Amino acid sequence: MTARTAVSLRHARVRYGPLEALHGVTLTAPGPGLTVLLGRNGSGRTTVLRALAGTVPLADGSVVWDGTDVTRVPAYERARRGLVLVPERRAVFGSLTVRENLDLAAATPDPALDAYPELAPLLPRRAGTLSGGEQRMLALSRALLARARVVLVDEPAQGMSPTVAARTYELLATLDACVVVAEQRLPPALHSRTAIVYELRRGAVVFSGEAAELRHRREKR
Structure with a gap:
């Protein structure tokens, strides 16, 4: 990626039937860089990822990518443009082997195996037989091989x-991408890193800032 990129939600509302999951959420995730969405189950963090990816429609508001409104651009077209979503569940093809899963993403699995050498002895195994952690490694490896411009990951x-x-x-x-991850708590590995953090509660943003600022705020309580 030769230039900076960013994805944004602007005053986004998402409804599941009569229930509203996002209440006018506005946030921006720049890249290259890491943005973290924090919140308990039901806070709306997974829905934010889905809204950015286009797998759930907005009831109101917009999705903007590199300054262009893509609200009505379908999920498959966003994927073609370089967006990858790694959901919390069903992120791999369980009936295919580990090698076959990787072959779908790139001609060679070498970069994935460099990142996760634990997958090398598992190449002939069917993905559905792997442990939860092994499946996460495989799902993330496919995202790494895709060389996406935007990577959205739920509980990586x-x-x-x-x-x-x-x-x-x-x-x-x-x-070298705009990376957005959803977590319940700020991971220890990010305590010393510069990352943009949005904390969600009941479908609304209650904090936005850097990880260090969030830690300082919590320490003062």
Whole structure:
């Protein structure tokens, strides 16, 4: 990526039937760089990722990518333009082998295996038989191989050991892409990093700033 990129929600509202999940959320995720969406289950962080990816429609507001309104651009077209969504569940093709999953993303799996050497002995295994942490590594490897401009990940380190989780955040933080991750709590690996943080509560943004600012604010309470 030769130029900076950014994705934004502007006054976004999302409804699931009669329930409104996002109440006019406005946020911007610049790139290259890492943006973290924090919040408990039901806070709206996963819905923000889906809204950015186009997998849920907006009831009101807009999605802007590089200054262009893409609210009505379907999810598959956003993917063609370089956006990758790694959901919390069903992020791999369970009936395919690990190698076949990687082959769908790139001609060679070498960069993925460099990032996650733990996957090398698992290449002939069907993805559906892997542990939760192994499936997360595989799903993230496919995103790394895609060389996307925008990477959206829901709980990237779920099921991983602390060592692999730290490595995962190191990889995400150094990607030449706009990276947005959703987590319940600020991961320890990000405590010493510069990252933009948005905290959501009941479908609304209650904090926006840098990770260090959020830590300082919480320490004062």
